[in-house]
Structure formats: C-alpha cells, structure tokens
Amino acid sequence: MSEHRTSLLWSRGERPFTYEQYGRDHRVTYGTGTAHDVSAAPEYRGNAALPNPEELLVAALSSCHMLTFLAVAAKKKLVVERYEDDAVGTLARPEGGAMQVTEVILKPRVTFEGEAPDAATLASMHEQAHRGCFIANSVKTQVRVS
DSSP states (O other): OOOOOEEEEOOOTTSOOSTTTSOOOEEEEETTSOEEEEOOOGGGTOOTTSOOHHHHHHHHHHHHHHHHHHHHHHHTTOOEEEEEEOOEEEEEOOTTSOOEEEEEEEOEEEEESSSOOOHHHHHHHHHHHHHHOTTGGGOOSEEEEO
16 A cells, blocks of 8 residues: 655636636646646646646556556566557547546557567557556546557
C-alpha cells in the first residue's frame, strides 16, 4: 500500500469572478516537490499553452501502461531500447450522461535489442501491462492499445 499526494493552488487574482472571466490556470505540486502550472482545456476557456486535466489523465494512462510493459519485458528478459506512445483521449457526452473521457487509445511503438518478439507475444505483453496498470484499473474510461 502506498499514498500519492499532490497539492493544488488556484487564486482569483485581479480578474472578475464571472464564468467568462475567472482564470483557469492553477499550480499542482507533487509529493516530490516538483510543481507545474495547469489550466482548463482551451474549449473551456483555459490556457492552451498549459496541460489540462484531460491531457494529464491520458498521460497518466500512457505512462502507467509503459511502466508496466517495461516490467513485463524485463521479467521476460527482453531488452527494450525505446518505447514511444502517441496516446489519444476522447472527451464526449454519452447519451443521457455527463461529459467524460470515454476512451483512451494507446499507440505504443516498442524497439527491442536484438530480435523483437512475435506479434502474438507482443500483444500478450500489452495485455499483461493493461491488466497490471494501476491507473487503468482505477478509471471507468475504456483504454485500448492499437
């Protein structure tokens, strides 16, 4: 069991507090002390230059899958040289429901030292990584590897 903490700080500043005008930028500080600014998505009056919660969710799913995949590969004694992913999350409103990230598609590209495993082994490794990913196990968003 482990705990993972963050702190969040938003303040109004000089801007009027109306829906159209209040600032969406805020600061997130992680338990390590690392901090960065975040905002709402531009579609929701946020700062396009900053990451938004939806992107952070997609990044967390992609990162968790990769870290779990690397563990699977290491246990199989397969050496991974490079792992890339261009993940895409879809924000939508299901019929009769609330807005939500309905799907995240991971698009991993893995380079191995020496001969790469065959397609069936690679698919099995991604399935093991998906089942073992703490973040994917924590959300109702459908997460697929393509």
